[in-house]
Amino acid sequence: MKNVILIVLLAIGASGFAQDPEMIGTWYLRAFTADLSDPVFITNNDAPQNPTLIVYSDYSFEGIGACNTFTGQFQYDPVEEVYFHTSFIPTTDDCGDPGYNTFEDGYFAHFDDTLGLFLRYVPIGSGLLLLEIESPGFGMEFQDTVFLGVDENPISLINIYPTITSEYVNVSKPTSIAIEKAIVYNSLGQPVLSVSENIERIDVSSLSKGMYFLQIDSEEGSMTKKFIKG
Template identity: 55%
Template sequence: MKSFLLFSSLFFAVIPLVGQNPEMVGTWYLKAFTVDLGDPEYITAIDAPQNPTFTIHPDYSFEGLGACNTFSGQLVYDGVEEVYYHESFANGVEDCGTPGYNDFETQYFCHFNDGCGLYLRYVPLGNGILYLELPSPGFGMEFQDTPFLGLNETPITAITVFPTPTVNKLQLNPQHIEIKSLSIYTLSGQKIMTLYDVPESIDVSALQSGLYVLEFVTDKGKTFKKFIKK
């Protein structure tokens, strides 16, 4: 029995686990690069496109947009080092039209490309900010949960859900955004249901108590919200 327990502890210590930080799930917008503990290099101040994105799904697969190309892959959590490695990275290869945009994509994509040999450490800052640190402390990326907007744009993150925690019903306020579908996931990435004719009130009484992730597919893209079922 003792040898079995020892083997089990060693087995689970070495196997990389899928992500351990559910607050990372969602669509994030690149705000700044940080370099060697210096002042952040804000995306608005460099020759780079606005609103480069990084979306983390409930199963910790990811996708995003650089300057003109998309990218995707899988985050894998190392419970010993408490960092995220990448697998299965793929990206588009279109010429973005300007050297600055192409250089930006090369730098940005390398943060998620397993071929670059980097890992990411999640640093909990809260307040709608996602900070991912690189192997060298002080180097990393800072994201925010809302895009940089034009004057008349409504971000898809404006969609609200309430009350949370809830027992029976979850109310949705789409803020005049067209919702094409809504899926509910557990934190382990298991899809519970998908609705294509999305009402403004969802019956969640049959769900077990816990934290869940809502995936909204809209005419503006994808966004994620969380709710607690009592």
């Protein structure tokens, strides 16, 4: 079964799906995600170096996990406007550490054709990329700079609640972080709400029911959270 990889371009004024040059480049894994739960950020205990995913202009890709490398290929269908995941070839060395091996198995499983996974790539702005398995909602977050670890990234302490709401989304953060702006995107990657004041309590009552991404921008960087408007 082919993996189908949807590209959602979250650029101001963009609409629909299109072949996405923003996907090209070097991406550094920073967290695993599970449905509406907070991201689980990777640490040096998971891998001796920052795992990567590099996508080239011909949409071939390569990367590294804990110790093994991989190559693969995406194929673009201009009619369906999707990317088909046509190959994934990893090396299979023992990383010499049970924790590294377990971490790498989980990382590589997201690319494994034999699992018949349905994936989509969602550029979520400000140098962040989400690779998400549609069902049951697991995925990975990447960023375009080397991930330094949770202790050096205070924005990882930003949270939102409730994650299923009909009226308001509350934002909690350390007092040392000043939030500059929050942008809500729909599941098609279109901005539907922008807030620059009273960001700690965002009124989403006017939004239609469905899944949304809340991008929170600060001087320290950006953090994106997912919520459901009920």
